[in-house]
Amino acid sequence: xxxxxxxxxxxxxxxxxxxxxxxxxxxxxxxxxxxxxxxxxxxxxxxxxxxxxxxxxxxxxxxxxxxxxxxxxxxxxxxxxxxxxxxxxxxxxxxxxxxxxxxxxxxxxxxxxxxxxxxxxxxxxxxxxxxxxxxxxxxxxxxxxxxxxxxxxxxxxxxxxxxxxxxxxxxxxxxxxxxxxxxxxxxxxxxxxxxxxxxxxxxxxxxxxxxxxxxxxxxxxxxxxxxxxxxxxxxxxxxxxxxxxxxxxxxxxxxxxxxxxxxxxxxxxxxxxxxxxxxxxxxxxxxxxxxxxxxxxxxxxxxxxxxxxxxxxxxxxxxxxx
Numbered sequence: 001x002x003x004x005x006x007x008x009x010x011x012x013x014x015x016x017x018x019x020x021x022x023x024x025x026x027x028x029x030x031x032x033x034x035x036x037x038x039x040x041x042x043x044x045x046x047x048x049x050x051x052x053x054x055x056x057x058x059x060x061x062x063x064x065x066x067x068x069x070x071x072x073x074x075x076x077x078x079x080x081x082x083x084x085x086x087x088x089x090x091x092x093x094x095x096x097x098x099x100x101x102x103x104x105x106x107x108x109x110x111x112x113x114x115x116x117x118x119x120x121x122x123x124x125x126x127x128x129x130x131x132x133x134x135x136x137x138x139x140x141x142x143x144x145x146x147x148x149x150x151x152x153x154x155x156x157x158x159x160x161x162x163x164x165x166x167x168x169x170x171x172x173x174x175x176x177x178x179x180x181x182x183x184x185x186x187x188x189x190x191x192x193x194x195x196x197x198x199x200x201x202x203x204x205x206x207x208x209x210x211x212x213x214x215x216x217x218x219x220x221x222x223x224x225x226x227x228x229x230x231x232x233x234x235x236x237x238x239x240x241x242x243x244x245x246x247x248x249x250x251x252x253x254x255x256x257x258x259x260x261x262x263x264x265x266x267x268x269x270x271x272x273x274x275x276x277x278x279x280x281x282x283x284x285x286x287x288x289x290x291x292x293x294x295x296x297x298x299x300x301x302x303x304x305x306x307x308x309x310x311x312x313x314x315x316x317x318x319x320x321x322x
Contacts, residue, residue: 057105074289133299156313176236216243
């Protein structure tokens with residue numbers, strides 16, 4: 001390859017590794033030669049030279065749940081662009097398994113670690129005895145010196161509430177998940193704030209239950225029959241919203257003509273398949289995973305961040321809100 005590019009082996013190596021002392025024209029020539037020969041740098045050799053293994057560990061507690069897979073996809077896409085790999089470990093909420101996987105990942109000499117939560121809530125820091133950079137995603141470390149990337153639950157709820165108010169809905173109810181989830185509490189608080197700013201009050205109290213369609217059906221039936229004036233419902237998840245939609249259909253209440261409906265998460269399997277298709281808040285979990293990689297790369301380059309970063313959500317308007 002070096003011969004084809006007309007440079008020395010040392011210059012070819014510097015060009016492929018992005019060293020600044022190589023002229024742009026020379027680097028372009030080396031890259032073109034590498035592509036022509038389908039040359040792939042030896043990852044082990046590069047690791048020995050740079051002191052890095054070009055691998056990242058991702059530690060989760062809920063691989064089979066809603067949040068891990070899209071975050072993992074975002075992480076994997078970002079790492080793939082840098083020709084790096086990820087080791088995925090599922091601790092299943094077990095502290096013993098978590099410690100075991102941390103030891104295993106460190107034994108493999110990963111360059112950094114991403115710790116993925118399942119509830120956007122505060123969790124115990126594991127950074128203290130880890131000699132590589134750590135980023136927390138969808139779960140806030142209890143150590144303010146750590147960096148935690150969260151979805152902006154309150155901001156997303158404000159988008160949903162402002163949307164319903166802008167549609168001249170004045171009797172808005174709220175059905176959501178367990179009150180033990182900070183995400184559920186934050187969304188309910190933000191909804192009340194928007195309604196108060198508009199001179200409105202929430203219809204009844206927030207109804208807290210499971211993150212499930214069955215809870216949505218039960219709570220939707222109860223809310224709609226107890227409060228006939230109801231003209232909109234903001235749900236804490238798309239899964240709950242689908243259950244609410246089914247309950248309203250059973251009661252002969254039309255969505256959105258009689259009652260507008262908004263969900264949360266933009267979980268495609270529920271939001272797009274709902275009848276009618278569901279207006280919802282997108283937390284963009286893949287982007288959250290990609291951001292974690294960006295912050296991890298910055299830490300590897302000596303630029304460490306700390307504190308909490310909340311990623312903005314966006315409102316996806318479909319037919320359920322009219």
